[in-house]
Amino acid sequence: MIERYDLSGPRYTSYPTAPQFHDGCGEGVLRQAIARSNAAGRPLSLYFHIPFCSIVCYYCACNKIITANRKRAMPYLERLIVEVAQRGALFDHSRPVHQLHWGGGTPTYISDDEKRLLMAATRKHFNLLEDDSGEYSIEIHPGDMAVSTIACLRELGFNRLSMGIQDFDPVVQ
Ligand code: SF4
Numbered sequence: 001m002i003e004r005y006d007l008s009g010p011r012y013t014s015y016p017t018a019p020q021f022h023d024g025c026g027e028g029v030l031r032q033a034i035a036r037s038n039a040a041g042r043p044l045s046l047y048f049h050i051p052f053c054s055i056v057c058y059y060c061a062c063n064k065i066i067t068a069n070r071k072r073a074m075p076y077l078e079r080l081i082v083e084v085a086q087r088g089a090l091f092d093h094s095r096p097v098h099q100l101h102w103g104g105g106t107p108t109y110i111s112d113d114e115k116r117l118l119m120a121a122t123r124k125h126f127n128l129l130e131d132d133s134g135e136y137s138i139e140i141h142p143g144d145m146a147v148s149t150i151a152c153l154r155e156l157g158f159n160r161l162s163m164g165i166q167d168f169d170p171v172v173q
Pocket of ligand 1: 052053055056057060061062064104105106141
């Protein structure tokens with residue numbers, strides 16, 4: 001068993017996984033896939049990657065930037081918001097967003113005002129549900145977040161929190 005599984009594999013949290021991307025996956029392929037998706041008319045799921053963490057966890061293989069300089073987030077968010085507008089223009093705006101997820105990194109790393117900015121841009125370019133019927137979730141780091149942020153997340157429409165727990169032993173924690 002050890003020999004069998006002692007090899008590198010794609011990250012199970014990413015779909016499609018990295019090996020499925022190659023030089024043949026250009027803009028045309030993406031636009032065709034989006035056109036097929038619009039024709040099907042199903043609800044949308046959106047994922048946002050916020051790659052910043054203030055402290056490193058040594059087991060972690062996520063795509064992340066460890067920095068105490070919180071000013072580094074805004075240039076990233078500015079580009080992300082441009083991408084939200086570009087992607088939003090390609091999708092049929094009537095398609096409701098049933099699922100939305102902010103992952104990372106530590107999405108709660110960004111300030112509450114930055115969270116408001118990103119969610120406002122998303123609301124502008126995608127059809128978010130306003131009746132709390134969607135699954136709008138966010139990964140949080142309970143050791144690195146103000147309690148007041150919970151109210152902010154609720155105000156923005158989040159109704160699920162996700163915490164990756166590696167060990168319940170309080171000494172390890
Ligand atoms: S907080 Fe999460 S993303 Fe950041 S280093 Fe730790 S496990 Fe990785």
